[in-house]
Amino acid sequence: MHLLIQAIILGVLTGGLYALMTSGLTLTFGTMRIINMAQGVFVVVGAYIAFTLFNYLHIDPFLSILISTPLMFGLGVTLQTFLLRPIRYDAHRLSLLMTWAMAIGIEGILSIFYGTDFRGIITSYQNTSVTVLGYQFPLVRVLAFALSVAVLIGMWLLLSRTKFGRAVRAVSQRESAAKLLGVNTDRTAALAFGVGAATAGAAGAMFGLVSSFDPASHYDLIGRLLAICVLGGLGSNAGAITGAVLLALSESLVQAEFSPAWSSLPFYILLVIVLIARPQGLFGVRSRGAI
Amino acid sequence: MTEAGAILEIDRLTKRFGGIVAVDGCSFRVHGGSITGLIGPNGSGKTTVLNMLSGYLARDAGVILFDGRPIPRPDPTVMYRRGMSRTFQRARVLPELDVLDNLLVAAPKRGFAVWGMSKANRATVDYAMHLLEEFRLIRLAEMKAGELSYGQQKLLEFAAVLMGQPRLVLLDEPTAGVNHVMVDLMTERIREFHATGMTFLVIEHNMEFVMGLCDPLVVLDHGKTLFAGAPAEVQSNQLVLDAYLGD
Amino acid sequence: MRQRLLERRGILIGAAVIVLLALFPLSGAQSWIVNIGIFTLMYAALGSAWNLIGGYTGYVSLGSVAFFGLGAYSLALTFQHVGVGDGFLPFALVPVIGIAVALISLPLGFIAFRTRGLPFIIVTISLVIILQYCALNLTAVTGGAPGLQVPQAPFPPGTYEEYFYWAMLTVFAVTLLACAYVKRSRLGLMMFAVREDEDKARGLGVATAVPKFAAFAGSAAFSAMAGAVWAYYLTTVYPQFAFDGEFLAMGIILVAYLGGIGTLWGPFVGALILTPAQQYFAYSLGGNQFYLVAYAAVFVAVMLFLPRGVVTTIGDRALRRHRRRISALEENGRQAEAVGDVAATG
Numbered sequence: 001m002h003l004l005i006q007a008i009i010l011g012v013l014t015g016g017l018y019a020l021m022t023s024g025l026t027l028t029f030g031t032m033r034i035i036n037m038a039q040g041v042f043v044v045v046g047a048y049i050a051f052t053l054f055n056y057l058h059i060d061p062f063l064s065i066l067i068s069t070p071l072m073f074g075l076g077v078t079l080q081t082f083l084l085r086p087i088r089y090d091a092h093r094l095s096l097l098m099t100w101a102m103a104i105g106i107e108g109i110l111s112i113f114y115g116t117d118f119r120g121i122i123t124s125y126q127n128t129s130v131t132v133l134g135y136q137f138p139l140v141r142v143l144a145f146a147l148s149v150a151v152l153i154g155m156w157l158l159l160s161r162t163k164f165g166r167a168v169r170a171v172s173q174r175e176s177a178a179k180l181l182g183v184n185t186d187r188t189a190a191l192a193f194g195v196g197a198a199t200a201g202a203a204g205a206m207f208g209l210v211s212s213f214d215p216a217s218h219y220d221l222i223g224r225l226l227a228i229c230v231l232g233g234l235g236s237n238a239g240a241i242t243g244a245v246l247l248a249l250s251e252s253l254v255q256a257e258f259s260p261a262w263s264s265l266p267f268y269i270l271l272v273i274v275l276i277a278r279p280q281g282l283f284g285v286r287s288r289g290a291i
Numbered sequence: 292m293t294e295a296g297a298i299l300e301i302d303r304l305t306k307r308f309g310g311i312v313a314v315d316g317c318s319f320r321v322h323g324g325s326i327t328g329l330i331g332p333n334g335s336g337k338t339t340v341l342n343m344l345s346g347y348l349a350r351d352a353g354v355i356l357f358d359g360r361p362i363p364r365p366d367p368t369v370m371y372r373r374g375m376s377r378t379f380q381r382a383r384v385l386p387e388l389d390v391l392d393n394l395l396v397a398a399p400k401r402g403f404a405v406w407g408m409s410k411a412n413r414a415t416v417d418y419a420m421h422l423l424e425e426f427r428l429i430r431l432a433e434m435k436a437g438e439l440s441y442g443q444q445k446l447l448e449f450a451a452v453l454m455g456q457p458r459l460v461l462l463d464e465p466t467a468g469v470n471h472v473m474v475d476l477m478t479e480r481i482r483e484f485h486a487t488g489m490t491f492l493v494i495e496h497n498m499e500f501v502m503g504l505c506d507p508l509v510v511l512d513h514g515k516t517l518f519a520g521a522p523a524e525v526q527s528n529q530l531v532l533d534a535y536l537g538d
Numbered sequence: 539m540r541q542r543l544l545e546r547r548g549i550l551i552g553a554a555v556i557v558l559l560a561l562f563p564l565s566g567a568q569s570w571i572v573n574i575g576i577f578t579l580m581y582a583a584l585g586s587a588w589n590l591i592g593g594y595t596g597y598v599s600l601g602s603v604a605f606f607g608l609g610a611y612s613l614a615l616t617f618q619h620v621g622v623g624d625g626f627l628p629f630a631l632v633p634v635i636g637i638a639v640a641l642i643s644l645p646l647g648f649i650a651f652r653t654r655g656l657p658f659i660i661v662t663i664s665l666v667i668i669l670q671y672c673a674l675n676l677t678a679v680t681g682g683a684p685g686l687q688v689p690q691a692p693f694p695p696g697t698y699e700e701y702f703y704w705a706m707l708t709v710f711a712v713t714l715l716a717c718a719y720v721k722r723s724r725l726g727l728m729m730f731a732v733r734e735d736e737d738k739a740r741g742l743g744v745a746t747a748v749p750k751f752a753a754f755a756g757s758a759a760f761s762a763m764a765g766a767v768w769a770y771y772l773t774t775v776y777p778q779f780a781f782d783g784e785f786l787a788m789g790i791i792l793v794a795y796l797g798g799i800g801t802l803w804g805p806f807v808g809a810l811i812l813t814p815a816q817q818y819f820a821y822s823l824g825g826n827q828f829y830l831v832a833y834a835a836v837f838v839a840v841m842l843f844l845p846r847g848v849v850t851t852i853g854d855r856a857l858r859r860h861r862r863r864i865s866a867l868e869e870n871g872r873q874a875e876a877v878g879d880v881a882a883t884g
Binding site for chain 3: 094
């Protein structure tokens with residue numbers, strides 16, 4: 001029982017981090033109707049930036065997010081402008097390949113600079129835990145959870161209170177109408193992609209603290225992030241958060257009760273069940289094709 | 292199907308979208324062999340009713356009887372096979388396929404197997420060519436549907452929904468965005484097919500077109516049937532005038 | 539009439555190409571070139587198989603890889619305890635594996651087709667991930683990460699590759715024939731209708747489940763057959779290469795795009811351009827990770843500059859030139875008439 005609750009605690013804490021990683025996907029899907037296959041690699045880039053800043057400049061990973069966020073934002077905007085904007089008009093299929101090409105290219109560049117060995121960010125407080133009611137709360141994960149929640153709230157404020165956020169919501173709902181209302185949809189898309197990359201980068205710094213990583217880690221990550229989105233309902237923030245927590249919980253529980261090797265499987269089984277019962281995902285909307 | 296029989300009957304049909312009630316206990320009948328007009332101000336629920344009739348939208352409440360038989364779960368394919376077809380407000384064709392193929396796709400299954408080596412049998416192709424001639428599209432038979440003008444696409448869509456020799460055709464604003472030559476062509480074709488026993492339910496805003504072609508008229512307002520009757524009655528009905536002018 | 543003549547010409551050209559491909563290994567080409575040929579044909583087959591579901595039916599699927607891997611493991615598992623005899627027995631098993639995997643694909647398709655568009659792509663990606671996962675962890679059955687061994691074929695070293703080349707060519711030819719059949723049949727018309735506007739097609743009485751499942755199962759069958767031949771050729775089946783959602787999946791789609799989706803010969807042309815290039819990159823740059831960057835650069839270049847694919851672009855240009863020539867002739871005709879009139883009255 002103790003083990004079970006411990007696993008649940010860990011699951012929820014990790015879920016927050018996954019939710020942050022997925023939020024960028026939801027944002028990109030909403031504004032550009034594309035799957036960003038490079039979201040995983042953005043996380044990994046964030047991890048490497050934090051790793052570099054920590055190892056060479058001794059900046060704490062959580063603090064380094066202040067530096068990596070604008071960098072990742074810039075990277076996202078640049079990539080969108082030069083690689084995604086030209087193919088905007090056949091976006092659906094080409095963007096899958098294009099973002100995947102970005103991911104592979106960036107993986108290659110990371111491999112050239114950092115090699116293919118696994119890395120990790122080991123801080124002095126790596127193994128510190130806070131103990132509450134007999135349960136362990138690893139400090140790193142608690143901070144990661146808190147920061148993820150903070151950033152998610154920040155994103156929510158951005159989307160609901162700012163002009164940019166209104167533009168994003170307008171484009172997500174009906175792009176043609178948004179254009180007519182004077183929204184610069186190209187710029188909105190670029191900025192949204194940048195924000196998605198920035199949040200992924202922030203998540204990456206924390207990811208590097210809880211997990212070891214190499215340039216190829218993005219592949220595992222993107223698979224899980226995409227599954228989260230489909231389970232929750234593509235384009236739904238509530239869905240992404242729910243899916244993220246479900247994934248993390250199921251992984252944590254299986255890892256504790258059975259073996260780490262099978263930890264991802266129950267989530268995929270859950271995905272299949274949800275798809276059969278409710279193909280649009282938990283929070284998604286089903287359309288039947290009438291105009 | 293007798294002259295006086297109702298080929299289509301809806302009773303207290305209801306559809307809600309979130310907080311909005313688009314169709315609110317709507318009831319009316321379409322008599323077999325008629326060209327019935329469905330009119331009403333914008334937002335009165337006409338297209339939503341059409342979507343529910345043709346199997347594209349699930350209803351929240353109410354009964355739909357086609358030929359006396361209730362319509363179960365919404366399924367456009369089932370409705371087509373039962374003899375009801377429809378066009379869309381903004382013409383939908385299959386853009387990358389030839390004009391001819393757009394018609395062959397709509398051919399009923401009986402007559403040849405799915406797995407055969409050809410797209411359609413002789414009789415089907417002949418009928419499709421005949422329809423293309425009737426709609427003055429025969430020159431364009433080998434062009435891609437996406438290359439046609441909007442008016443031509445509307446004609447093509449109309450021709451395609453006739454391939455299955457339906458008993459009831461639902462037309463959603465057939466004259467919208469189309470020049471008067473094509474409107475005349477459509478009117479001719481509707482009258483022609485009507486003479487063979489086909490029933491039409493036509494949503495329209497173009498009053499000249501409706502008054503000259505349809506009888507009876509069903510007027511919707513705010514998702515309910517406001518009035519139904521002959522064109523002359525409708526034109527002089529105070530409720531109808533209020534509905535159109537009041538909004 | 540003209541249509542039929544064109545078709546007959548197309549069939550003759552197609553047959554000629556296949557015959558030339560078949561004769562290729564006998565031309566004295568070295569083993570490593572035949573090896574590249576095997577992989578080229580493999581990508582051509584996989585690309586054509588993908589075309590059925592992705593190009594014709596419009597459902598972009600990464601699932602070909604899942605079925606490729608299933609085909610590979612099926613062959614390997616079958617020959618764990620059975621000998622390969624004179625070496626041709628595994629080849630005889632390939633069509634059986636194709637049919638078996640096609641049947642397995644039906645319930646999987648049922649789940650996947652609950653979705654469309656982007657969620658559908660993700661579901662197929664998830665399928666590959668789950669299968670790779672199972673292959674890695676069900677070590678009792680699949681041997682896990684170290685891979686599963688297939689007995690080596692007892693072919694003589696000088697001509698060893700040739701038999702695999704012809705086997706892969708057969709898989710490609712069969713796939714191509716299926717695609718050609720689809721293009722001119724009613725089943726194909728139904729697939730195209732689904733691609734163009736699935737809901738409109740339903741409203742026209744098309745039983746959309748039929749073309750969707752046919753395309754999915756057909757694609758699965760041919761991908762599995764390619765996988766089976768590949769397994770036999772490599773003699774070791776590794777989970778991360780059999781269920782390679784990274785390179786193989788994207789490579790298949792890239793090949794189809796480069797050649798031209800929805801065209802018959804597109805995937806073949808795409809494979810012809812891409813596979814030798816890929817092998818070259820791996821060879822000269824494989825040691826360090828420049829290979830990945832180069833691969834990505836090719837992707838990007840194709841999508842920015844040739845988004846409609848080689849075959850489609852060439853086809854379009856030819857059509858435009860043809861139309862321009864016709865209208866020029868017409869124009870000349872009119873001018874001649876005008877001159878003639880003036881001459882007559884003048």
